[in-house]
Amino acid sequence: MTLQGPLVPCTSTPLPTFRGWGVFGDRAIPNNSKKPRIEAVLTAIIFSKNTIGYFCAVNSCIALVQPHIPAGPSLGIEKSPVSIQIIAAQLQTAGYSVQMYHAGVDEALVRDIVQFNPSMVGISAMTANYTQAKLLARMLKHSLPEAIMVLGGWHATGCVQAYLNNQETESAHEMFFCNSPFDYIVAGEGDRILIDLCSCLSDGRQPHDLPGVCYAAGAELKLSVAEQVLDLDTLSDPIWKGLPVDTYRDQRTGMLDLSCHFNRACRFACGFCATPTMYGRGVRRMSAHRAVEQIEHVVSTFHPHVITFTDEDFFASVKWVEQLVALIEQSSLHDRFGVSFDSFASVNDLYQLEKNGRGDLLDRMKGVGFNSLTIGIESFNPHILRTYNKELMILPTMSREQQQQYRQVDTITQDRLLVNHYLECVQRAITFAQQHGLIIVGDYIIGNLDETIEQVRNGFVKFMQLRDLHVAYLPVFTPFPGTALWKSVYHSGKLIRSQDGTLDWSRFDASKSALDLGYDVESLRNELEVAFYTSERYQQDMKAALRHDGSTKLALFRSRFSRLHCLFPDNVLIAQRMEELDATVALGLGGNTV
Structure with a gap:
């Protein structure tokens, strides 16, 4: 939810100016150039060490762009660009004319932005689409040489944090130098800092002291991170106007699946x-009342089939969840519109709810339309669990006696105890949720640093033992700049680079491996996904689910196997499962035929 931007030095020596001309970057720009909607003209003169650059912005129109990232193969869901939606709302409230763009980078996108004629272009990028963000900025610089280019988002923040935390300097240098098209980088939560940057420039002031506005002074980088927004209720509601809302669909079902985000941090x-990199520590959330107002607006305006709550830590406050559920219940959104809700949870959350006898909360969630919870299982490799800090999450779920035993045994025995106890906890979480009508989506990461192909397979054997896990999400391990693991990954020498020697950021999409591990991680991921869904265990669970709740579960299984059939059209077992499910439909939802 952030736009970030550095001040990049325009030139190492002052450039000459002539009457009727200004200097932007290293290009001379005619000051008398006309634009269609000139609302204000401002010239900000930014001084850095031995550098004078002139930034000319004409009018108060701002374009916000998030280059499109294709849906991954495992889940296949297109998501709306929540980050720029929130920032657009703040800018609009402050009086700026804002247009959002969420599309692939091509000439058509450039043409649309040029037609809008913004004075500033803010580009929010994840790591996977950073290369596209940079390409877009370069294309726009050619067509809109006066427009200020601002980079923000998770990638920009991560690279700044990597620099500040002494992890590495290459990724930050790439954003600021190397013919960078960006004039500013904003690091951290950009909801307000972008407005502050615009105000600073409009007043002719130097933005050097704005927290989160990063810039280069000669060869030296001046980096900082924006202050957190502590009260999320003070932010304007996200806007949707201009977005291709109808494209945000689950490719498995065709259902319109829109996103809402109510809290920050974990x-x-x-x-x-990357959540701590962006949001720091300490969960902040908007009020439940405000959250339901946003939900009701989205539901009544766009009539989605599903709303996904993309909060990183939805259950951080059980009291808040209870308030949210009560308000959704009062508004009868599920009954009035037929909308359902998906969210995230941790194994620890479900463990505590079961331990405290809070199945009633899951019952109420189911009653108001909650359908599924995605949980991060991540791995059953003990070394990887520790690398991920999962050991610190697993130990509190052990009894005092189990913890004492764990501390007293050797490492090999600890490995066995850790994995077996975690497997038991995950199974209990799945069973607990299912008993109260909620589907669990299990997230399991493939191809971690220093994980051999044998270790991946061994861990996945345990994952396949989980009963009643009907949906699996299998991302490829993706190390993001600024995260706790980034330094060790970067210095491992295993990151894949492009032909020009720079890091190949396009591989950081959780579908391809960003690391050279000595084996084909993507092919292995595909193999394991097919194995999961065509296993005898899955077949048995599917039959049982269809007998118990055929009308609901049949749609789930058909959409899942339809998607798999598109991804793996030559797989005989998947085709066979599809035929069996189609036969079930023809016979009128009878699970006994499968």
Whole structure:
């Protein structure tokens, strides 16, 4: 949810100016150039060490762009760009004319943005689409030489954090130098800092002291991170106008699946996760009342089949969840619109709810339309669990006697105890949720640093033992800049690079491996996904689920195997499962035929 931007030095020596001309970067720009909607003209003169650059912004139109990232093969869900939706709302409230763009980078996108004629273009990028963000900025610089280019988002913040935390300097240098098209980088939560940056420039002030506005002074980088937004209720509601809303669909079912986001940060500290990099520590959330207002607006305006709550730590406050559920219940959103809700949970969350006898909360969630919870299982490799900081999450679920035994035994025995106890906890979480009508989506990461192909297979054998796990999400391990694991991954020498020697950021999409591990991780992932869904265990669970709840579960299984059939059209077992499910439909939802 952030736009970030550095001040990049325009030139090492002052460039000459002529009457009727200004200097932007290293290009001379005619000051009398006309634009269709000139609302204000401002010229900000930014001084850095031995450097003078002139940034000219004409009008108060701002374009916000998130280059499109194709849906991954495992889940296949297109998501709306929540980050720029929230920032657009803040800018609009502040009086700026804002247009959002969420599309692939091509000439058509450039043409649309040029037609809007913004004075500033803010590009929010994940690591996977950073290369596309940079390409877009370069294309726009050619067509809109006066427009200020701002980079923000998770990748920009991660690279700044990697620099500040002495992990590495290459990724930050790439954003600022190397013919960078960006004039500013904003690091951290950009909801307000982008407005501050615009105000600073409009007043002709130097933005050097704005937390989160990063820039280069000669060869030296001046980096900082924006202050957190502590009260999320003070932010304007996200806007949707201009987005291709109808494209945000689950490719398995065709259902319109829109996203809402209500909290920031997470209680946990998983080594691979970028959430602490962006949001820091300490979960902040908007009020449940405000959250339901946003939900009701989205539901009544766009009539989605599903709303996914993309909060990193949805259950951080059980009291807040109870309030949210009560308000959704009062508004009768599920009954009035038929909308269902998906969210995230941790194994620890479900463990505590079961331990405290809170099945009633899951019952109420089911009653108001909650359908599924995605849980991060991540691995059954003991070394990887420790690398991910999962051991610190697993130990509290052990009894005092189990913890005492764990501390007293040798490492090999600890490995066995850790994995077996975790497997038991995950199974209990799945069973607990299913008993109260909620589907569990299990997230399991493939191809971690220093994980051999044999270790991947051995861990996945345990994953396949889980009963009643009907949906698996199998991302490839993706190390993001600034995360706890980034330094060791970067210095391992295993990151794949492009032909020009730079890091190949396009591989950081959780579908391809960003690491050279000596084996084909993507092919292995595909193999394991097919094995999971065509296993005898899965077949047995599917039959049982269809007998128990055929009308609901049949749609789930058909959509899952339809997607798999598209991905793996030559797989005989998947085709066979599809035929069996189609036969079940023809016979009127009878699970006994499968």
